[in-house]
Amino acid sequence: MNHLIAGGAGFLGGHLAKSVLDRGGRVVVLDNLITGKKENIPKGADFIQEDVSFWGWELPWRVDRVWHLASPASPPRYRENPWETIAANTKGTENLVRLAKENKARFLYASTSEVYGDPEVHPQTEEYKGSVETLGPRACYDVSKRMGETIVWEGGQLGVECRIARIFNTYGTQMDPRDGRVVTNMVGQALLNKPLTLFGDGLQTRSFCYVDDMVEGLVALMESNDLQATPVNLGNDKEITMVALADTIERVVGSNCGRIEKPLPQDDPQRRRPDLSRARRFLSWSPKVELEDGLRMVVDWFKEIGASGWEK
Ligand code: NAD
Numbered sequence: 249m250n251h252l253i254a255g256g257a258g259f260l261g262g263h264l265a266k267s268v269l270d271r272g273g274r275v276v277v278l279d280n281l282i283t284g285k286k287e288n289i290p291k292g293a294d295f296i297q298e299d300v301s302f303w304g305w306e307l308p309w310r311v312d313r314v315w316h317l318a319s320p321a322s323p324p325r326y327r328e329n330p331w332e333t334i335a336a337n338t339k340g341t342e343n344l345v346r347l348a349k350e351n352k353a354r355f356l357y358a359s360t361s362e363v364y365g366d367p368e369v370h371p372q373t374e375e376y377k378g379s380v381e382t383l384g385p386r387a388c389y390d391v392s393k394r395m396g397e398t399i400v401w402e403g404g405q406l407g408v409e410c411r412i413a414r415i416f417n418t419y420g421t422q423m424d425p426r427d428g429r430v431v432t433n434m435v436g437q438a439l440l441n442k443p444l445t446l447f448g449d450g451l452q453t454r455s456f457c458y459v460d461d462m463v464e465g466l467v468a469l470m471e472s473n474d475l476q477a478t479p480v481n482l483g484n485d486k487e488i489t490m491v492a493l494a495d496t497i498e499r500v501v502g503s504n505c506g507r508i509e510k511p512l513p514q515d516d517p518q519r520r521r522p523d524l525s526r527a528r529r530f531l532s533w534s535p536k537v538e539l540e541d542g543l544r545m546v547v548d549w550f551k552e553i554g555a556s557g558w559e560k
Contacts (some may be wrong), residue, residue: 278298
């Protein structure tokens with residue numbers, strides 16, 4: 249099958265492109281490199297350097313699958329690029345849905361757990377409508393992702409086969425070491441033997457999914473025949489506090505560096521854990537990689553690229 253992967257020069261998109269190629273698919277990556285890197289595009293994939301928000305790209309061949317992973321994803325990156333983030337998830341989603349319609353292709357949208365905002369319901373099921381702040385530093389991402397889901401639903405009304413993945417925190421090799429996400433921050437600090445940063449009391453929770461599990465989940469969702477324009481949580485449902493994450497990273501690195509506390513960023517969610525019942529039931533999928541094993545792979549990869557690749 250022929251695949252278009254928008255955002256295929258990014259962390260998740262690069263892993264996805266590799267996996268699709270390994271399964272015998274053909275891949276063209278569409279990416280404007282706003283947060284991605286050419287090195288993330290696997291050998292064998294075609295590449296078009298364009299913006300999803302502006303229609304007019306020429307594809308080398310007709311496509312069967314359209315994946316929309318093209319959006320800045322880490323808070324510092326979407327704060328630097330709020331307008332581009334809004335455009336990528338609104339106009340970009342519309343453009344890619346229309347492209348899927350023209351090609352009679354199936355479409356998958358990379359939505360996010362951020363559509364739940366700072367949730368009052370725990371763990372988060374797909375039925376939960378969310379508690380999202382429409383004004384403030386996170387809104388360009390959270391709210392445009394919600395709008396993106398609506399656009400996908402409208403695509404469904406036009407007859408496009410659509411899938412919506414609500415992706416929870418994912419980590420792994422090839423993350424941009426300077427993207428300001430908690431795993432990369434702490435691993436970099438631990439390797440340099442600097443105190444690990446905790447925001448607030450560090451008792452806020454997240455659940456971290458290793459990228460290989462996420463890619464398996466995304467592929468299963470794309471190929472599922474049941475879930476037309478229906479959101480599906482994908483992630484890992486083992487919840488951990490930031491204090492415990494820091495301890496785990498220290499253990500994996502073998503360092504003992506202390507902690508430094510910083511004020512909690514505005515609108516930072518207190519708790520995050522996906523209810524994965526829908527994914528388990530319809531996709532027969534579950535995350536498998538244990539946090540310590542995944543972190544070990546990230547630490548090894550940080551060592552491989554060397555401190556000049558990530559030292560802040
Ligand atoms: P990333 O920043 O590493 O990758 C995003 C890619 O999209 C980059 O290569 C970037 O250059 C490209 N891009 C951004 N805007 C574009 C545009 N207008 N036109 C063309 N290309 C554009 O981020 P990631 O972590 O790989 O995330 C991929 C997708 O998954 C995003 O949509 C993100 O919102 C979603 N997601 C990721 C996570 C996570 O934990 N990594 C969690 C929830 C949702």
